Amino acid sequence: MIILQTEELTRRFRNILAVNRLTLSVEQGEVFGLLGPNGAGKSTAIKMLTTLLPPTSGTARVGGFDIHQDAAAVRRIFGYVPQALSADGSLTGRENLRVFARLYDIPRKEIESRLSAALELMGIADTADRLVATYSGGMIRRLEIAQATLHHPKLLFLDEPTIGLDPVARDAVWEHLAVLRKQFGITIFLTTHYMEEAEANCTRIAIMYKGVVAAIGTPSELIASVGKPDATLNDVFAYYAGDSLATGGTYKETAATRRAMRRLS
Amino acid sequence: MDFMAPGILAQSVLFIAIFSGITIIWERDLGIVFKFLASPTPRTALVLGKALSAGIRALSQVVIIYLLSWLLGVALDFSPLPLLGVCVLALIGAACFSTFSLIIACLVKTRERFMGIGQILTMPLFFASNAIYPIAIMPAWLRIVARVNPLTYEVDALRALMLQNGVHGFNVGFDFIVLALATIVLVIVAGLVYPRVAT
Ligand SMILES: Nc1ncnc2c1ncn2[C@@H]1O[C@H](COP(=O)(O)OP(=O)(O)O)[C@@H](O)[C@H]1O
Ligand SMILES: [Mg+2]
Numbered sequence: 162m163i164i165l166q167t168e169e170l171t172r173r174f175r176n177i178l179a180v181n182r183l184t185l186s187v188e189q190g191e192v193f194g195l196l197g198p199n200g201a202g203k204s205t206a207i208k209m210l211t212t213l214l215p216p217t218s219g220t221a222r223v224g225g226f227d228i229h230q231d232a233a234a235v236r237r238i239f240g241y242v243p244q245a246l247s248a249d250g251s252l253t254g255r256e257n258l259r260v261f262a263r264l265y266d267i268p269r270k271e272i273e274s275r276l277s278a279a280l281e282l283m284g285i286a287d288t289a290d291r292l293v294a295t296y297s298g299g300m301i302r303r304l305e306i307a308q309a310t311l312h313h314p315k316l317l318f319l320d321e322p323t324i325g326l327d328p329v330a331r332d333a334v335w336e337h338l339a340v341l342r343k344q345f346g347i348t349i350f351l352t353t354h355y356m357e358e359a360e361a362n363c364t365r366i367a368i369m370y371k372g373v374v375a376a377i378g379t380p381s382e383l384i385a386s387v388g389k390p391d392a393t394l395n396d397v398f399a400y401y402a403g404d405s406l407a408t409g410g411t412y413k414e415t416a417a418t419r420r421a422m423r424r425l426s
Numbered sequence: 427m428d429f430m431a432p433g434i435l436a437q438s439v440l441f442i443a444i445f446s447g448i449t450i451i452w453e454r455d456l457g458i459v460f461k462f463l464a465s466p467t468p469r470t471a472l473v474l475g476k477a478l479s480a481g482i483r484a485l486s487q488v489v490i491i492y493l494l495s496w497l498l499g500v501a502l503d504f505s506p507l508p509l510l511g512v513c514v515l516a517l518i519g520a521a522c523f524s525t526f527s528l529i530i531a532c533l534v535k536t537r538e539r540f541m542g543i544g545q546i547l548t549m550p551l552f553f554a555s556n557a558i559y560p561i562a563i564m565p566a567w568l569r570i571v572a573r574v575n576p577l578t579y580e581v582d583a584l585r586a587l588m589l590q591n592g593v594h595g596f597n598v599g600f601d602f603i604v605l606a607l608a609t610i611v612l613v614i615v616a617g618l619v620y621p622r623v624a625t
Contacts, residue, residue: 241460243461247458264462265466
């Protein structure tokens with residue numbers, strides 16, 4: 162069953178075509194990755210799909226609802242973790258979750274048990290009653306995933322879920338996402354500029370560059386399509402985008418994440 | 427002094443409320459506002475939440491101004507019903523101006539521009555009202571501005587309720603209705619412009 166479908170979805174900022182005629186569809190249960198360097202248009206695409214940003218043209222359906230006409234219905238279907246680490250540092254982890262339980266209309270009687278289950282699932286139950294200001298970046302990210310899945314959404318949007326995290330914290334995020342998938346069969350739509358992560362965790366990948374999706378397929382299909390026996394996703398990227406993913410200036414965004422962490426603490 | 431005390435209360439409520447919109451810009455910089463707007467909670471409910479929190483913060487101003495006025499010998503009316511009325515007025519007044527502030531914050535989106543515009547707006551809102559001088563002695567053009575300024579109605583009702591024998595221009599019920607209507611209109615407008623903060 163198709164849970165997300167876009168049709169020529171386009172967004173222009175003055176003279177920049179941030180997302181240019183994006184057409185793709187995602188099946189229920191997939192881990193679909195938008196892979197591309199900084200400025201490719203990944204965040205803009207996610208903001209349109211989460212109803213935060215109106216498209217310039219084109220359409221998309223999430224869970225069968227049109228993102229423009231049925232925006233309110235669409236918002237009940239997904240959970241969303243934006244690119245910037247964002248939690249309230251002056252509240253505890255549990256309190257941060259409680260705010261979202263209210264925003265998502267979770268029945269009062271169920272709230273506390275949902276919070277405990279979500280904290281347990283994301284491996285932050287021990288620190289649930291500590292101020293978020295004392296959390297590491299990886300813990301904040303897992304708290305945000307708990308926030309975004311409290312209402313048991315069918316679909317989870319993750320914008321650069323591991324950006325700025327150290328390798329151990331990144332692995333922990335992926336481990337907990339795997340648990341979430343196993344438990345709820347949740348579909349994940351994520352963006353990333355880390356090729357190894359996309360290759361290891363995604364069922365399908367769309368290669369995005371300068372607003373355009375250049376290729377879509379499973380990691381092995383994409384690698385096979387290059388026609389070199391020992392190709393990597395980096396070669397795939399160079400093949401389709403005519404550029405190296407590594408040269409995309411991701412440093413700036415990593416630095417922004419580090420700044421966000423400092424602000425929180 | 428008796429004429430000034432209600433004006434000072436209204437002004438301190440205005441001053442706190444008019445800069446409260448900056449919190450939305452912080453939430454934007456932190457990224458939290460994107461999560462709020464991606465949730466199914468109606469935007470007007472998010473706006474009302476902000477307005478209410480500004481209103482509750484304004485109650486502390488009531489306590490402070492009453493204390494100061496009492497020390498200065500202002501002939502305050504301490505009977506329960508007028509006192510309750512003053513609290514409600516401070517609450518609606520703060521809700522009204524904080525929602526106005528929120529609208530501006532959603533449109534300008536950056537701290538610098540917001541602070542600049544906040545400064546520019548506070549003065550005319552304050553001076554083009556009956557907070558310092560009665561409307562009757564104003565030049566005609568200023569009188570028109572004062573007539574559409576919600577602060578005028580807040581001050582007018584405060585004068586009627588705070589003081590033992592306050593002189594006021596309009597019917598207090600009318601003041602409440604104008605203030606409440608202004609707040610409702612602003613909340614609706616804010617609900618419409620709120621999503622812009624995410625773009
Ligand atoms: N609000 C905005 N106003 C103007 N330009 C924007 C805005 N948001 C994004 N852009 C531009 O659109 C392009 C894509 O940005 P973005 O979607 O953030 O890329 P990514 O998430 O892949 O790094 C960039 O050139 C960026 O500068
Ligand atoms: Mg991005």
